[in-house]
Amino acid sequence: MIEVRNLSKYYGSLCAVNGISFSVAEGEVVGFLGPNGAGKTTTIRILTCYQPASGGGASVAGHDVFTDSMAVRAKVGYMPESVPLYHEMRVREYLKFRGKIRGLPGGQRQRAIGSVVERCWLKDVVDRPIGQLSKGYKQRVGLADALLHNPPVLVLDEPTIGLDPTQIRATRSLIRELAQDHTVMLSSHILPEVEAVCQRIIIINKGQIVASGTPAELRERITGDSELIAEIKGPIDVVQAELKKIADVSGVHGETRDGWTRVSVTTQKDVREAIAALAADKKWPLRELRRDVATLEDFFVKIVAAARDVDPLLTEKGDK
Amino acid sequence: MRNTAAIMQRELLSLFFSPIGYVVIAGFLLLTGVIALVTDSFGPGKPATLRRIFDFTPYVLTIIIPAISMRTISEEYRSGTIESLTTAPVSDTQFVIGKYLAAFIFYAIMLSGTLVYLILMIKFGNPDIGASLAAYFGLLLVGVSFTAFGVFTSSLTKNQIVAWMLGMVPLMLFVWFAAFIIGAVEGKLRLAFQHVNIMRHLDLFNRGLITAESVVFFLATAVLFLFFTVKVVESRRWR
Secondary structure (H helix, E strand, O other): EEEEEEEEEOOOEEEEEEEEEEOOOOOEEEOOOOOOOOEEEEEEHHOOOOOOOEEEEEOOEEOOOOHHHHHHEEEEEEEOOOOOOOOOHHHHEEEEEEHOOOOOHHHHHHHHHHHHHHHOOOOOOOOOOOOOOOHHHHHHHHHHHHHOOOOOOOOEEEOOOOOHHHHHHHHHHHHHHHOOOOEEEEEOOHHHHHHHHHEEEEEOOOOOOEEEEEEEHHHHOOOOOOEEEEEOOOOHHHHHHHHHHHOOOEEEEEEEEOOOEEEEEEEEEOOOOHHHHHHHHHOOOOOOOOOOOOOHHHHHHHHHHHHHHHHHHHOOOOOO | OOOHHHHHHHHHHHHOHHHHHHHHHHHHHHHHHHHHHOOOOOOOOOOOEEEEHHHHHHHHHHHHHHHHHHHHHHHHHOOOOHHHOOOOOOOOOHHHHHHHHHHHHHHHHHOOOOOHHHHHHHHOOOHHHHHHHHHHHHHHHHHHHHHHHHHHHHOOOOOOOHHHHHHHHHHHHHHHHHHHHHOEEEEEEEHHHOOOOOOHHHHHOOOOOOOOOOOOOOHHHHHHHHHHHHHHHHHOOOO
């Protein structure tokens, strides 16, 4: 549905997007993840025909974004990051206007407005001026607008930014629902956001794709030791010594708390079974045994941190 | 066509929703009212003609028309709505023409407020109706041309006030100081300036003369500036 080939975008001498390629299949929900200033919005703006690319190409629903821009625009529902709306208009008027410029004829337009108002929970505010609405409602108006012509492709730039937790949850479930009959591409700089709704994640940093895959695939790429936590009632020295004897254990660190020995075991494999067997064998009571799996968050933070080490300027920008 | 109409309708709606729209109409009617008073057009024993009012109206329009058109495109830039508009299937030409037509229709509605002078004149005197209608036609053509220029300056900046100034100052040079400028140059340049002298064209209309040269002059400037506007809007994508 979306095909990006070697896409680049320069603003003057600043390179915002540097030769990225990816594709999104029909019906997929893809999350575009990256820290602020990574090039997410730029890529999205090229895909939605707002800006032309400096190099490379892209096509959406089989139409090239540069040479066949009108066809692309007709097939894409786009919610820009800032959700720009005409504040002096009422919600219904605005949706009517958007329906008109999308070429929906009268009757169909009425039905479309009715259905998006229902879907985006706008019923209570449909006759109120947009300027009076809260941020959450404005966001929903933007979403309703993107859905109005029932486009096969939905592009949402930071759809949940600035919303309160309930609204975020509601928006997420709406996106999941939309994913059933739309191809969705959404961007975010918050990982759990993307993890919660997307089948596939593309991580972008400094204009380049640094990782892409399903959340499970990405987790697998997090190499290195994992950590096991165990709480055992036994003398700390003996416990530590015995644990070190288990195969594949590279480090043991223990401390005593209320008569219990809490050890963290660094290992390359999952040795929980061996620890449980050891405790049973020695008749030590065991009250906790768990594995700390590195999360995608760690992975993401690692990538972003790596970028910051390289470029101190980016840190300053990011902090502001 | 449908897109142009939709954009025009929306723009007109927001012109009538914004206080600026009413301030502009009130300012225009106030100023023309002052002109009617100062020129003593309705004084007893004066000839029944609106010519003195029409003579001065273009000076007012140099300020008023850029004020009508200043927000058309700059406001889209400022609020970011240009992004949702130009990612919808609307061409840049449809967008610019829609904005332009809205500003022009607003101007025409505002101008129709001065018809009350003509009605009063007909009721209490015997004015030359043909010449008055020609003068109105001339003012509409001024609107066609000035509005295009105003929409053009609005496309240059995201700040309405800057757009207003950019529109007002050149128009003032053309209308208020045209006579001085023409007097200051000689030869071919003078001839060229005389041809683009808006006041000379308007004077013909006020005398009841509708000439092809004047009509073409105003329409051509409008087309030229609308073309520039489309190019400016297009070029912003490349930055």
